[in-house]
Amino acid sequence: MTFDQRNDDDQDPALQNHLHVAIIMDGNGRWAKNRGWPRLVGHRKGAERVRELVDSCPEIGVRYLTLYAFSTENWKRSTEEVLGLMSLFGRYIKREAGRMNREGVRMRIIGDRKRLDPKLQALFDWIEQDTAKNDRVHLTVAINYGGRDEIARAVRAAARDVAAGKLDPATISDTHFASYLDTSDLPDPDLVVRTSGETRVSNYLLWQAAYSEYVFTPVLWPDFTPQTMADILHEYGLRERRFGGVK
Template sequence: MAEGDFLEMATTTLGITIVPRHVALIMDGNGRWAAARGLPRFEGHRRGVEALRRAVRAAIELRISYLTVYSFSAENWSRPREEVQSLLGLLHRFIRNDLSELHDNNVRVRVIGAREDLAPEILALLKEAEQVTAANTGLTLVVAFNYGARQEIAAAARALAEMVAEGRLAPHEIDADAISARLDTADIPDPDLIIRTSGEQRLSNFLLWQAAYAEFVFLPILWPDFDQAALVSALEEYAHRERRFGRVESPRSAKTAS
């Protein structure tokens, strides 16, 4: 069965009402994939970009509204200089080579993460991707670049502290909504489903605040092997989860019973 046929069948079987609105991906395992094949780490990252293309196309077909990808963490700068340069080169080529296709498919690109101290050419590249696709209304592809959730929360706390110091906000007015409004994802819905490949079962400083009620699916495959079928399998597992949000009965169950 062709991948496209499988996706079409999966969409029909699952039904659009139970496809999550927002899926986040922790794309893990590029280096291990390459090492297992006796290839340089760069080849693993290159194959990882191909997997990202497949994931974006599958998300479009499945009518997912938001797809967030953990492309480069704030901690990745500590990797060997050659690997960092390779990763940045792949980012450059992905945007240069794929931006036209993303735009043609009505995909809007958003970038989250700290932008201070980024090299001018990287910053210009990220801004171009956002500006070119700003009016698109299809899938929103959220690229987490130079991103760290703890750093994001700390920045929100500093912003609120400055408002209090300036007399523009009272301490008792600081609540969860006030913090959420000052995160990079302020106008993006929280993820419904977070998928991590490679078998690791941790968030690695990714969307810590936003993941409060997310469902998690951990896949044993390494990221370069991720394809449409892997995404569909994660969605099938998600479809069987009961999302109670602290309540006794989930909204889905209540609707079914009524």
């Protein structure tokens, strides 16, 4: 059965649970290179896939979608590519803001914004405020994000609270510590998907994905369709999650 043929009655039970899926969107540059095109063409095609996947989320049972768009290590790329990506982020938000509000999509940006252009930071603040009341799909985009960097920032924030007498170190639990993370108001991901055939986590959601399921697919991100996601979710639904226990 294809994605287009599914309906609410025959949808997999695992797809009806409002899942949190996190994706490492990899392969844009290779997709473009395979066609003899500049890498930024692949990134633009990848942005189109983001729109399609967000639109399909309610039908395939995904309420929370978290996308790895730019890591703290991606500054090592060429200036042309970095500037092109930053411009693409801004254009995407401006172009999709109306659609997101119509479709009930709430957008969040996680990562360290301090290194980003002030105009882009202001745009991030605006889209978060503009979509804050939406609750149908929660789209989170990680930009200048790294799992280790996030944890270090959280530790510094907790240390400041301890120094200020606001926090007793003896009371810090894993749940309490998670409140200092960028994702403090989001559930942990149920499933982490990496495209392009690479099989590493690349510093992504290191704390949050402690008990997430993983899928590594050879599909390059610009070729990743809602049908691809639906097929992955079907496979995910066959897994048994024990969280360290026994069933």
